[in-house]
Amino acid sequence: MNLKDLAKTLGISETTVSRALNGYPEVSERTRKRVLEAAALAGYRPNPMARSLASGRTNVVGIIHPLLPNDLGDPMFMQIVDGMTQALEARQMDLIIAPVSSDNELRSYQHMVQARRVDGLIVGRTRLYDERVAYLAKQGLPFVAHGRTRVNEPHAWFDYDNEAGMHTAVEHLLAHNHQRIGLISAPLDMNFARQRFDSFKLRMQSAGLAIDPDYLIDGANDRRSGYLGMQKLLACAAKPTAVIVDNHMSGVGAVRALLDANITIGKDMSIIVWGRMEDSLAGYNVTTIEQPNPDKAGAKMVEMLLALQNGTPPSELQELWQPILIAGETVASNQQ
Incomplete structure (x- = not known):
């Protein structure tokens, strides 16, 4: 037929x-x-x-991705990709993920644009000032940034409200009488980490609480660094009574460090992790700041990309979804 x-x-x-x-x-x-x-x-x-x-199109959408060791074991990343894949398959299109080293990432974008191998790109892990976004915004190839950046050129982006989510996490701990609160962050050149970090400091300051520099650990974006970050907090002379971990991969390591130190979580120390963790890995029903519907988020980014291809201005394609707090068993009232 x-x-x-x-x-x-x-x-x-x-x-x-x-x-x-x-x-x-x-x-x-x-x-x-x-x-x-x-x-x-x-x-x-x-x-x-x-x-x-x-049509003059390849019917292919691309992700250029400097893969980290834990990426393929990251359930949230895989759910987002699954949402993208299903949305594209429904339109007889394909998704390709091109692994690349961090040093050659921008060059890979340049090659992809010059060869027109894809109809559009999804740009992940946005940085404070992102040269990839700045480059693509001037090239005319449709793209959607997964995360915001300080690049001023108009561009489409999808993100969760990092400031609001961190504000909710701190507020939850303050309501449980915690004042000595630690923060384990991903590298602060990542835009999401910086936004969460700044929101943490702002909420603590507005509550009139001093922030001990020893309670601020950054550069943690996998299980090992999350484990080491929690060990540093446990070594403080006056340990924090509660800790927020700003990404779920580090959260698994942080919880494991508490268990290995025989800390009773939710009693000796409270913890909130940004992003749902595999309970089988953590051993606890962890209180989380959750980014709901990651598969729908992936599908939404595909819809935005197709809208760009069909002439919608990028300034009209900027989507901010709200995270929510899911209470578990790892936060309790501070008695110290």
């Missing part, structure tokens, strides 16, 4: 069928679903080379 026959069977125009198959946003979701179901039932498969030549 060809495109003409498929359109005739459905009783709609060939243009509408083509747009539905190619993921154009002006086609309603109901019509798109109907067309895709009919195409699958009839065994219709568009010719990818002809489609690319006709």
Whole structure:
């Protein structure tokens, strides 16, 4: 069955069928679903080379990703990717992830843009001033930044509200009578870490609480560094009564350090971790600041990217979702 026959069977125009198959946003979701179901039932498969030549598109979205050792074991990262993949597959498109070393990351972006190997890019782990975002904003290739940055050029981005989430975490501990609060952060050149760090300091200061520099540990973005960071806090002469860990991969290491030190979590020390942890790894129902629906977040970034391709200004594609606190058993009232 060809495109003409498929359109005739459905009783709609060939243009509408083509747009539905190619993921154009002006086609309603109901019509798109109907067309895709009919195409699958009839065994219709568009010719990818002809489609690319006709549209000038590759029907591929890319992620250039300097993989860290724990990335493939990071459930949140994999859920986001799964959401992207499902959204693209529904539109007969593909996702590629190109691993790259940190030193050659910008050069990889330049090669990808110059060769036009993809229709658009998702840029992850945004930095305070991100040269990748600054470069892409001037090149004309559609992209969505997963996270904000201080780059001024108009660009599309998706993020969770880091300031509000950290404010909620500190507020929760203050409500449980904690004043000596430590913070284990990812590297502070990462924009999310800096926003959470600044929000932590601001909320503590507004509560009239001095921040002990020894309670601030940064550079922790995996289990080992989270473990070592918690060990440093436990070595303080006056240990904090509560600790916030700003990323879930470090959170697993931080909890493990408490268990190895025979600290009764929720009694001897309270802890909040940003991002849901695997309970089987931690051994506790940990109080978390959760970024809900990571799969839907992935799908949303794909929708934004397709909207860019179809002419929506990037300044109209900036999405901020709210994190929520999920109370567990690792925060209790401070009695010290």
